[in-house]
Amino acid sequence: MDQGDSQGDSQRDSQAGPRRGHDEHHLGHGRAAAARLADLVVDRSPRGIAATVARMVHTGGLRPGDRLPTVRALAAELAVSPATVGSAWHALSVVGLVSSRGRAGTTVLPSPEDRVPPRYRDLTGGAPGRLDLSTGTPDPELLPELGPALARVSARMPAAETASYVAPSLVPELEHLLRGTWPFPPQRLTVVDGAVDALARTLDVTCGFGDRVAVEDPGFPPLFDLLDQLGLERVPVTLDAHGMVPDSLGAALAAGASAVVLQPRAHNPTGVSLTPTRARELAAAVRAAPQPVWVLEDDHSGQISSARDVSLGALLPDRVVHVRSYSKSHGPDLRIAAVGGPATVLDALVARRLLGPGWTSRLLQRVLADLLTDGPAVDAVEHARRVYHGRQRALTQALAHHGLELVPGDGVNLWVPVADEQRALVRLGAAGIRVARGRPFAATGQEGGGHLRVTVSALRQDVDAVARALALAAAP
Incomplete structure (x- = not known):
């Protein structure tokens, strides 16, 4: 011009x-x-x-x-x-x-926000406040230091390994550590780039377009987005204080669900965890299904969870794929989740992945292996687990003092019932507190209302003030 x-x-x-x-x-x-x-x-x-x-x-x-x-x-x-x-x-x-x-x-073009899956985008409500309890992420101050581990690994990592396209996709040292702590003996193990990546790849291997998948209600919103994108139909299964209700799972399987996705502990958003008895009841429901059923377990909180590591894989070793994420315990940016289960599933998953990213960085795998054995790093993760446990109890006790009785859960989230979800978000926003709205967690896709998810990992102080604001927001 x-x-x-x-x-x-x-x-x-x-x-x-x-x-x-x-x-x-x-x-x-x-x-x-x-x-x-x-x-x-x-x-x-x-x-x-x-x-x-x-x-x-x-x-x-x-x-x-x-x-x-x-x-x-x-x-x-x-x-x-x-x-x-x-x-x-x-x-x-x-x-x-x-x-x-x-x-x-x-x-x-769509805006960057429009390209985010809808339930991801809808997790938070209201304007940013002085205290953000909406994220579901760990407290960065409680993560183990990566610098010393990176220095140690870079000094001893074989140069040939960083330059190879054909080295094993799972570093032997990490595989040894994983097998020693897995909740059942897996036929195969591998690592991928986070828990949602693991679920996506496993569903891609085990399910076909239009298949029905039993999911927890409430459940994890990104899983619902993932199922929508894969063309899979959600079949909601109700929860109680011990996880999926066996009769509700049985009904979902009778309706044709060929896969089940569940969180065995520190359920997001409710914080409930499976008991051994409930695991046996759910395994019996899977055995009684009229069709073969795959079980996918998303142990997203891993080592920061206070509950026992209970898995249906100990009862159904040929039908269970167990996923363990290290994002909340060792850092989201490590992007590592371990996947273990039947060879028929894991071999297909690894083979398909070779035609894409190939493998998860062996450097990062060795960093994780170092963190799993380094004394200070092990102590840091154990300290974080205790702190999160304490923050759950402190908030629930403070809420009880203000008239809102809740059973504390496990992990970093607390599921708070409210009389009116939108009104509660507005009230908390006025108090400078941001939380996650309950609606995206509804597996039915209907307007659920009635709950907020509060991330306790960020609650380092002002517990009583936050509890008072939550109690007021929850009231009719």
């Missing part, structure tokens, strides 16, 4: 002013769209045209997938050169608002 063209456009615009009478929320496409967009442009420079389109995107006048007018059509309507409009479209493309595909046209 030449300077004279830009100045001329600006002068004509300042004389004419904006034209009115059109609805900016229905742009449409073609020449009519060009005319409607031209009516809204005040500044006919590239910057002004781009700003008008950006404003429409941010206010909903243009939606993801909407097609913008052609460069020549809009240039004709604005009486500017095509280069002027082209520069505006280029500026919008650079900042990620639109995508230009040649003759296919220029279309509005």
